[in-house]
Amino acid sequence: MNLSIKQELEARYEKEVWIDTTLGEALENWAEKYQDKVAVTFDQVDYSYEDLNEKASRAANGLLKMGFKPGEHIVVQLPNSYEFIALVFGMFKAGIIPIFALPAQRKNEIYGILKNADATGYVIADSFMGFDYLSLADEVIEMGYEGKVLVSGDCKSFLSTEDLYRESADVLVESISPSSVALYLLSGGTTGIPKLIPRRHGDYLYMASQVAKRCELDEESVYLVSLPVEHNFPWGCPGVIGTLLTGGRVVIATVSSPDEILGLIEDEGVTITALVPVLANMCIDLLEYDDFDLSTLKVVQIGGSVLDPNLAMRIEESFECTLQQVFGIAEGLICTTKLEDDDETRFYKQGTPVSSYDEPRIVDEEGRDLTAGEFGHLITRGPYTIYSYFKGAKECVDEQCYFLTGDRARFCEDGNIQVVGRLMEMINRAGEKIDPTELEDMLVSHPEIEDVQVVGIKDDNLGEKICVFIRNDEETLKLNEIREFLISNKVAAFKLPDQIKYVSDWPLTNVGKINRKELKKMGEII
Numbered sequence: 001m002n003l004s005i006k007q008e009l010e011a012r013y014e015k016e017v018w019i020d021t022t023l024g025e026a027l028e029n030w031a032e033k034y035q036d037k038v039a040v041t042f043d044q045v046d047y048s049y050e051d052l053n054e055k056a057s058r059a060a061n062g063l064l065k066m067g068f069k070p071g072e073h074i075v076v077q078l079p080n081s082y083e084f085i086a087l088v089f090g091m092f093k094a095g096i097i098p099i100f101a102l103p104a105q106r107k108n109e110i111y112g113i114l115k116n117a118d119a120t121g122y123v124i125a126d127s128f129m130g131f132d133y134l135s136l137a138d139e140v141i142e143m144g145y146e147g148k149v150l151v152s153g154d155c156k157s158f159l160s161t162e163d164l165y166r167e168s169a170d171v172l173v174e175s176i177s178p179s180s181v182a183l184y185l186l187s188g189g190t191t192g193i194p195k196l197i198p199r200r201h202g203d204y205l206y207m208a209s210q211v212a213k214r215c216e217l218d219e220e221s222v223y224l225v226s227l228p229v230e231h232n233f234p235w236g237c238p239g240v241i242g243t244l245l246t247g248g249r250v251v252i253a254t255v256s257s258p259d260e261i262l263g264l265i266e267d268e269g270v271t272i273t274a275l276v277p278v279l280a281n282m283c284i285d286l287l288e289y290d291d292f293d294l295s296t297l298k299v300v301q302i303g304g305s306v307l308d309p310n311l312a313m314r315i316e317e318s319f320e321c322t323l324q325q326v327f328g329i330a331e332g333l334i335c336t337t338k339l340e341d342d343d344e345t346r347f348y349k350q351g352t353p354v355s356s357y358d359e360p361r362i363v364d365e366e367g368r369d370l371t372a373g374e375f376g377h378l379i380t381r382g383p384y385t386i387y388s389y390f391k392g393a394k395e396c397v398d399e400q401c402y403f404l405t406g407d408r409a410r411f412c413e414d415g416n417i418q419v420v421g422r423l424m425e426m427i428n429r430a431g432e433k434i435d436p437t438e439l440e441d442m443l444v445s446h447p448e449i450e451d452v453q454v455v456g457i458k459d460d461n462l463g464e465k466i467c468v469f470i471r472n473d474e475e476t477l478k479l480n481e482i483r484e485f486l487i488s489n490k491v492a493a494f495k496l497p498d499q500i501k502y503v504s505d506w507p508l509t510n511v512g513k514i515n516r517k518e519l520k521k522m523g524e525i526i
């Protein structure tokens with residue numbers, strides 16, 4: 001990375017783009033502006049902007065009193081809740097940096113994160129969805145974690161988060177720069193210890209406000225947190241932050257289940273929510289035999305993994321609202337379609353960057369720019385995209401400061417981006433490169449195939465072989481029937497699948513994306 005390029009870019013963003021407040025100050029401003037207007041609804045209780053600001057201030061003072069210092073790192077692994085939002089804003093106010101862990105993570109990952117981050121605190125709930133987090137805390141301590149443990153609920157011998165909120169809500173004097181790190185998000189990936197992504201106050205606020213504009217949020221908007229809130233999508237795209245900065249109301253779902261999500265949309269008059277494709281599909285299944293009044297819903301955002309155009313259309317039909325495709329990375333760049341985009345764009349494309357300062361490019365293996373229509377590697381730089389992970393774990397930008405997404409994408413003639421999958425997911429079968437999405441698109445057009453994934457499986461002779469996974473309780477088609485179907489659709493012989501497997505449910509990652517690495521493993525078991 002060329003440091004003088006980075007400095008030039010940063011000087012420009014600081015002058016022209018970033019919002020000159022911290023997230024903590026932002027909450028103070030919102031509370032002054034919106035006062036007793038409801039900011040958050042959780043578990044049927046409404047909390048005003050003033051409530052939230054007060055609780056956050058108490059948390060900030062409580063944390064400092066407990067001995068935490070500005071600049072220290074605390075891993076927060078709480079379920080979706082009002083407390084998560086209040087506590088994290090307390091950290092923003094105190095200049096303590098939260099690391100957003102997911103409730104589904106277990107000891108190896110959590111210990112790895114605590115250790116890599118040099119965390120001095122770890123916040124958990126006592127239990128959630130039948131899982132005992134106190135035992136998890138015991139385990140990470142046994143593995144060598146030496147910091148404090150704070151528990152929401154029955155804390156046993158650990159510290160209680162309730163003690164934090166007993167402190168005074170008097171204004172704090174911590175002076176924090178808007179260009180300092182506000183929080184760490186975790187990088188995707190389903191194996192290994194996630195890398196920490198530093199996101200700064202001013203650029204995160206800027207990103208959330210840009211996405212909020214794309215979603216046309218206003219003070220009447222009601223945003224439902226359907227996904228785990230620690231994920232960048234429901235937290236800031238526009239998510240919790242984008243909704244609060246426009247004076248809207250955030251409703252929180254505790255578990256990402258279709259009945260809870262659809263029930264809350266009806267009960268709370270939700271106008272917008274964000275889902276991953278698998279979850280949207282599950283909601284559609286439920287809508288087929290259960291009635292929910294979704295008439296307040298205006299926008300369903302879908303992102304996180306490739307959305308099949310057929311599912312895209314069914315989403316609009318079933319939810320009776322506008323679909324907004326969102327391509328995003330926790331490391332920065334967010335692209336979305338616009339609400340007024342035509343059908344072709346909404347169903348097939350992932351939109352355009354939310355900032356005119358974003359500089360996405362599609363390049364070939366030598367780094368040369370490709371023209372519209374050609375697929376290549378998506379790289380990007382811009383005011384809210386990182387240059388490095390915490391402690392420089394893995395180089396992630398090129399010499400000119402472009403972040404390497406690892407995604408395979410193209411620009412359409414109209415400037416919209418289309419992302420088709422991960423570059424590394426290209427199957428390499430005896431040296432021939434096969435794009436799994438091409439086969440998937442073809443296979444879903446078969447009347448007996450609704451849900452399909454194609455992955456490359458290790459093979460001693462071929463390097464990789466092609467395995468088709470079909471989600472269906474019955475094994476309707478045989479391998480040779482699938483091959484014949486593809487042949488009749490003029491698919492080249494070297495792209496024909498070697499193996500077929502049926503699953504009744506997809507293995508999912510912590511945030512509900514289809515876990516393709518797990519599928520690869522399942523494919524290897526004969």
Ligand code: OOB
Pocket residue numbers: 187188232233237302303304305306307325326327328329330331334350405406407419420421422
């Ligand atoms: C979101 O962020 P991450 O960091 O969990 O995952 C990023 C990766 C991308 O590199 C891409 O491979 C995939 O997830 N992805 C999509 C996609 N959105 C993300 N692939 C195809 N189509 C899409 N629409 O997943 C994320 C962050 C903010 C907003 C939305 C999603």
